[in-house]
Amino acid sequence: MGCGRVGSTLALSLESQGHDVAVIDQNSTAFRRLGSTFEGKRVTGVGFDRDTLREAGVEDAYAFAAVSNGDNSNILAARVARETFGVEHVVARIYDPGRAEVYQRLGIPTVATVRWTADQMLRRLLPQGSVPEHTDPSGQILIADVPVHAGWVGRRITELESVTGARVAYLTRLGEGLLPAADTVYQDGDIVHLVTTTGTLTSVEQTLDQPPPAH
Structure with missing residues (x-):
């Protein structure tokens, strides 16, 4: 139209x-x-x-x-x-x-x-420049859309959480919100919305800007 x-x-x-x-x-x-x-x-x-x-x-x-x-x-x-x-x-x-x-x-x-x-665009162009989508009243906890290295494709979301110490609040997949289960894997094109602390966001971004550690 x-x-x-x-x-x-x-x-x-x-x-x-x-x-x-x-x-x-x-x-x-x-x-x-x-x-x-x-x-x-x-x-x-x-x-x-x-x-x-x-x-x-x-x-x-x-x-x-x-x-x-x-x-x-x-x-x-x-x-x-x-x-x-x-x-x-x-x-x-x-x-x-x-x-x-x-x-x-x-x-x-x-x-x-x-x-x-x-x-x-900026959220996806700048690995260390995520814009928080939500911050709690104390300013300590936030949800951010964090770019993820293509090397994570096929890896479980639980592994991503283990490596970063953050929690995945939800994924956006093909325009739809998705709550990850224990066996959910990261797919190409997924947008990952992470819950983390204000002080650790930068380190989380840096970790996810790199391929995952070898099995």
Whole structure:
């Protein structure tokens, strides 16, 4: 949903990879961005309207992206696609960083702009620069999203906890929150949310920036 710069680029990229794509936009002139070679559907209408979504083929869709210029429209369309039509892979573009955080915590994957995106990028670019997601009133205990070296892929979360002395509060896997069990292993792409003390965060970051010790 949305045929602006992001939506048209996404649609053309997906089609170039061999996927069948339908694009929804309220303004039919927006489809000009797709060019004459685009072979997918062009559907004029409101992206959260059920009939419009059905016309676009949402009932058979593998994924749905809401990338219009309105937060409310995007999140509403994403929720309709997921909750009404059962589309498993849904993402929404959100401009308001406060809303982005809320919807991320609700398990609705979002891509936001500017400040929120910059913060998310920094968390992953700087191994010793995690931004605490939550700090207790005393300021001693915090939850932080800590980057993990690729060498940990396939290792149990319990091993990660043992080596760092921290506790894994939860994982974000494919946009969904996951409470790790004793046999849960770290997978490529997982975001690890650790509980640790303020004074040990740096050492935890440094440990996880390295491959795990050999078995």
